[in-house]
Amino acid sequence: MKNLPDPAFFLLPLFLLIAPTGRGQDFTGKTVISVQYDPPRQPLDARDLKNMVLVEAGQPLNTNQVAATIDRLYTSGMYSNVAVDAEASGAGVTIKFITQSKLFIGHVQVNGKSSDPPSKAIILSTAQLNLGAAFDQAMLATAKQSILDLMHENGLFEAAVQTVTVANPDTEQIGITLNVTAGKRARYQTPVIQGDTKLPNETIIKATGWRIRFIKRWRKVTEELTDKGTAGVQKKYQKQNRLTASVNVSALDYDPGTNRATPTLQIDAGPKITLKAAEAKISKGKLRTYVPVYEEGAADNDLLTEGARNIQSYFQSQGYPDADITFRRSEPSNDEEVITFYITKGERRKLVKVDIEGATYFQLDTLRERMFLQPAKMLILPHGRYSEAFRKKDAEAIENLYQANGFRDVNVTSTVVANYKGKASDLAVTYSVNQGPQWRIGKLTVEGQGQLKIDTVIQQLSCTNGQPYSEVDIASDRNRILEYYYSQGFPNATFTYTTAPAGPANTVNLTYYITEGRREYIRNILLSGLLRTHRSIVDRKIKVKPGEPVSIEKISSDAQSLSQLGVFATINSAVQDADGTNQYKDVLFDFHEAARYSYQIGVGAAIGTFGSTTTNLQQAGGSTGFSPRFSFNINRLDFLGLGQTISLQTLYSSLENRASLNYIVPNFLNSHNRTVTFSVLYDTTRDVATFSAKREQASVQTSFRLSKPSTLLVRFDYRRVSTSNVVIPSLLIPQLLQPVRIGIISTSYIQDHRDDPANAHRGYWNTLDTGIADGALGSQRDFIRALGRQATYTPIGKNLVFARQTQIGIIKPFNSIPGLSSEDYIPLPERFFGGGPSSMRGFGYNEAGPRDIGTPTAGATGFPLGGNALFFNTFELRFPLLGQNIGGVFFEDMGNVYTNFSNISLAYHQSSNQNFNYAVQAPGFGIRYKTPLGPIRLDFAYALNPSKYVGYSGTIQQLITCSDNGQLNKVPGCTSEPQQLSHFTFSFSIGQAF
Numbered sequence: 001m002k003n004l005p006d007p008a009f010f011l012l013p014l015f016l017l018i019a020p021t022g023r024g025q026d027f028t029g030k031t032v033i034s035v036q037y038d039p040p041r042q043p044l045d046a047r048d049l050k051n052m053v054l055v056e057a058g059q060p061l062n063t064n065q066v067a068a069t070i071d072r073l074y075t076s077g078m079y080s081n082v083a084v085d086a087e088a089s090g091a092g093v094t095i096k097f098i099t100q101s102k103l104f105i106g107h108v109q110v111n112g113k114s115s116d117p118p119s120k121a122i123i124l125s126t127a128q129l130n131l132g133a134a135f136d137q138a139m140l141a142t143a144k145q146s147i148l149d150l151m152h153e154n155g156l157f158e159a160a161v162q163t164v165t166v167a168n169p170d171t172e173q174i175g176i177t178l179n180v181t182a183g184k185r186a187r188y189q190t191p192v193i194q195g196d197t198k199l200p201n202e203t204i205i206k207a208t209g210w211r212i213r214f215i216k217r218w219r220k221v222t223e224e225l226t227d228k229g230t231a232g233v234q235k236k237y238q239k240q241n242r243l244t245a246s247v248n249v250s251a252l253d254y255d256p257g258t259n260r261a262t263p264t265l266q267i268d269a270g271p272k273i274t275l276k277a278a279e280a281k282i283s284k285g286k287l288r289t290y291v292p293v294y295e296e297g298a299a300d301n302d303l304l305t306e307g308a309r310n311i312q313s314y315f316q317s318q319g320y321p322d323a324d325i326t327f328r329r330s331e332p333s334n335d336e337e338v339i340t341f342y343i344t345k346g347e348r349r350k351l352v353k354v355d356i357e358g359a360t361y362f363q364l365d366t367l368r369e370r371m372f373l374q375p376a377k378m379l380i381l382p383h384g385r386y387s388e389a390f391r392k393k394d395a396e397a398i399e400n401l402y403q404a405n406g407f408r409d410v411n412v413t414s415t416v417v418a419n420y421k422g423k424a425s426d427l428a429v430t431y432s433v434n435q436g437p438q439w440r441i442g443k444l445t446v447e448g449q450g451q452l453k454i455d456t457v458i459q460q461l462s463c464t465n466g467q468p469y470s471e472v473d474i475a476s477d478r479n480r481i482l483e484y485y486y487s488q489g490f491p492n493a494t495f496t497y498t499t500a501p502a503g504p505a506n507t508v509n510l511t512y513y514i515t516e517g518r519r520e521y522i523r524n525i526l527l528s529g530l531l532r533t534h535r536s537i538v539d540r541k542i543k544v545k546p547g548e549p550v551s552i553e554k555i556s557s558d559a560q561s562l563s564q565l566g567v568f569a570t571i572n573s574a575v576q577d578a579d580g581t582n583q584y585k586d587v588l589f590d591f592h593e594a595a596r597y598s599y600q601i602g603v604g605a606a607i608g609t610f611g612s613t614t615t616n617l618q619q620a621g622g623s624t625g626f627s628p629r630f631s632f633n634i635n636r637l638d639f640l641g642l643g644q645t646i647s648l649q650t651l652y653s654s655l656e657n658r659a660s661l662n663y664i665v666p667n668f669l670n671s672h673n674r675t676v677t678f679s680v681l682y683d684t685t686r687d688v689a690t691f692s693a694k695r696e697q698a699s700v701q702t703s704f705r706l707s708k709p710s711t712l713l714v715r716f717d718y719r720r721v722s723t724s725n726v727v728i729p730s731l732l733i734p735q736l737l738q739p740v741r742i743g744i745i746s747t748s749y750i751q752d753h754r755d756d757p758a759n760a761h762r763g764y765w766n767t768l769d770t771g772i773a774d775g776a777l778g779s780q781r782d783f784i785r786a787l788g789r790q791a792t793y794t795p796i797g798k799n800l801v802f803a804r805q806t807q808i809g810i811i812k813p814f815n816s817i818p819g820l821s822s823e824d825y826i827p828l829p830e831r832f833f834g835g836g837p838s839s840m841r842g843f844g845y846n847e848a849g850p851r852d853i854g855t856p857t858a859g860a861t862g863f864p865l866g867g868n869a870l871f872f873n874t875f876e877l878r879f880p881l882l883g884q885n886i887g888g889v890f891f892e893d894m895g896n897v898y899t900n901f902s903n904i905s906l907a908y909h910q911s912s913n914q915n916f917n918y919a920v921q922a923p924g925f926g927i928r929y930k931t932p933l934g935p936i937r938l939d940f941a942y943a944l945n946p947s948k949y950v951g952y953s954g955t956i957q958q959l960i961t962c963s964d965n966g967q968l969n970k971v972p973g974c975t976s977e978p979q980q981l982s983h984f985t986f987s988f989s990i991g992q993a994f
Helices: 006-010 014-019 046-052 063-075 122-128 138-153 199-210 223-239 285-292 301-317 366-368 388-403 471-487 535-541 552-564 955-965
Strands: 030-038 079-089 092-101 104-112 158-168 175-182 191-196 246-255 260-268 270-278 324-330 335-346 350-357 411-418 424-436 438-445 496-499 506-514 521-528 568-575 582-593 597-610 623-639 645-655 658-667 672-687 691-705 710-725 742-754 762-771 783-796 802-811 870-883 888-897 921-930 938-942 948-951 979-980 984-990
Touching: 030 079, 046 063, 063 079, 063 092, 104 122, 104 521, 104 582, 122 138, 122 175, 138 175, 138 223, 138 246, 175 521, 199 223, 199 260, 199 762, 223 246, 223 260, 270 285, 270 802, 285 301, 301 324, 301 388, 366 388, 411 672, 438 762, 471 496, 471 506, 471 552, 535 552, 552 568, 552 582, 658 921, 870 921, 888 938
Parallel strands: 030 092, 104 175, 191 260, 270 335, 350 424, 438 506, 521 582
Antiparallel strands: 079 092, 158 175, 246 260, 324 335, 411 424, 496 506, 568 582, 597 623, 597 984, 623 645, 645 658, 658 672, 672 691, 691 710, 710 742, 742 762, 762 783, 783 802, 802 870, 870 888, 888 921, 921 938, 938 984, 948 979
16 A cells, blocks of 8 residues: 555544544444545546545445545555544435645745856756655755755855745645855865875866966865866876876865865875887877777776777787787886786788678678678778677677568678688688578567557558568567557556467567556646746647646647747746556646846957958058957847847947847747747948948848748848948949938748758758849839858768858849949949958958949049849868867859849959959868857968959049049049959958858
8 A cells, every 4th residue: 555654544443433423333334425525625636536436425335445445545646644534424424535635846946146156057956856746845954955065065155045835735736945045155275185196285286276377366166166176186197197096075174264165185196007018019199099098097907908909909900810919917116007018919911802601681782881891992991901809790780680671590600711812911701691581470460459549550560461570670669659658648558579470481470469557638737937928928839738648748849849939948847746546647837937138248350351441542452451349239038928039239340330129029920930020220331442331221020930941031121221431433423322212022041951050061051032122112222132042061081071152143123213224223232242251262351343443534443333143152171180179171262243143254364454244263271270159260262363453542532633623544643553452362250151
């Protein structure tokens, strides 16, 4: 009788015999008039209660039934105490079950200023107060002590923890609040160092890192820093080859008067360990690589044995199949222990042939691709690849494949032939496969399905009539059947199987037995922890409903869907009293809301050839510069408790200033794949030498998540664009300089199959952005715009990645204004500009494409004008350069920005210094340094055919004066002159080029 207190059990007859109105009266056999409960509300669902209570009104009272009922109520897991009272009622008896419900852990939260570390999440984890578990008062004391221990380990010795509980009798839950007062964090002070250290104390203290160098100030205590300190000392000993050294913090004594903690370091340095090789040569580097004592920081016999096996496999792979490795440890002497590996190489041989005999069911290539042994290949494997251990594993791999296809009696052996074909150095291996008969399934029978019909699952099973018999397939079927039962509310379902000979030879009849167990249903869905978030937001995300079977898979899916709202720090889900025998369970979702405000501050810089707006006409080709970048973003999560976000994003740099206010509505129209964003943007840019641009914009965008890799964006932008600081006299006319309103509706399709968006090694990435600006949308310019990008990433071997990207764009005006060309009709800020580290590294930033060639009355400046089309193509070969964190890139960039789409040309030569519709070619080399934020990159490019143009070496005022006086190109000082962009460019930024 689970959880049945002995006193209640043995006093049961007393409860039945002693009643307020009939003391000493025996009610056995009396008719039960009614069955009552105290309190009237019971923790069990009415259906469970009816099934568990055997005493029925109108039936004679049976004490055995009363005892069995008490036992059932206890084993349900929902009661901490059950008693029975019997009272005479007319000619019969009234039975009253007096119960005390158990409480279960509900929402647990941490309040107070708990200095991080530890974080509130770590404190909650340490408390071990698990959602839905039965509550016991002793849990609070245990949780409190565990939290205090955690705080002390993090230097918070003055911390205090108080617990507050609030019971909810309607849900049988108890909410727990942990009020944590952290106090001031202690600092380390000079540790007590004990044991045989063999190092000066100052060296050990320096290795801990507990004291800041130079200023000699002790750091504040944290558990992480304490662990790093002992690891630092251990590493110090490892550098001296003291691999058996032990370093432990045996105590951390706190002095409240000084708020200092004194660590006690218990150290045993141990002898120096020296690894040597005898009888054959092997480099010290390989010895350190193959013997894992340095990696593990220990020198036990298991690691040395593993090292011997590794060395043996190495020599066997180098053509020494008979290599034998043993090791011997010498007694420590003069503070040194020598471990010698004795290497008997034997004769060097070449594995010239690997044969497989008797394998008729599979093609030989199918077997060979699973094998480690490989015959010699010129340059790649000059001696072949051989190892005794892998010779045996290859045989096992072949056997496993056959067994998985019904050959349960298969036997694979291998023989090694030395002196193959009379050559003493040649070696051959032959695998002999005795397939045996293939066993097949005569008939599959599934028994035990009663409450649940699984015909659709049976149709998906691997083991079906006529198929090969395989225990691997049976295991797969077992998982599929049980996963289906678990998802349908059968948590105790079990699976067994038997086989029996069938009529035909080598055929078995297979029977699956399913024990379904009790089916469990959802009684109620209980939510806790919602303080600001509206419950309706959560209710829309929870798909499981009361009355449905309990499915952990669906409950977890709902929790994951809720986490996508982005307003919860953590979401826990559980089944209350999951192990109880009641059939109707409460499902719990417990929430910890994320902080309402989040801040992001960014500092960065770009170095390269910039086209920053300038009045210096000598800088038409850009100039090398440094552009610092500062960003500040603030997000207000869960605005008005609706799961929506307001964000302010700002950027300040020497090239661009931007501020945008966004209102983000996720799960629009109750779809977790749809998000609507309202934005207001103010942006000024000076990243083109020709002009400065100002953009004031309002937009609304809807994003549709079509699938995991695919997203569709639909947006409407209404903006006012204007230019200033224009340095080209031919553009200084009101019709080109006046602000322009653009109303454009556009769509973007994004398909991302990259393995790592920050640093892809395989996959592909496609984007297509299209839009139309029209007067019907409030636009003063009518045009269509399209920009497509396609990138692929192909691994070559283990270390190389071939990456390529193609970009193509078009702007096509319609309904042009009389007197304006198609080029001038498109406002300067709306045109395509290109060049720089993310598009074409043969140019500086935004230096690609058409340039000012002047007019008969306005001199040429050579400044970039942008274009209505672009084409860029990039090839990259990415490879490791130095260690794990530094990589290299060889690249070749090609393309340009073109006047119009019809002008796109891949011609290598520029026909004249006034025609920019050709393809610039720029090979180069780059360095990548791996960081958590993505690779930092430095690229060096050399343009083979840089653009030539006509520029002006004077000032803009001189150019205007010469034009006004009619002296342009007629007198010295008023003459434009041929110029050329630099062959060499470099750039420094973060992230791969694509």
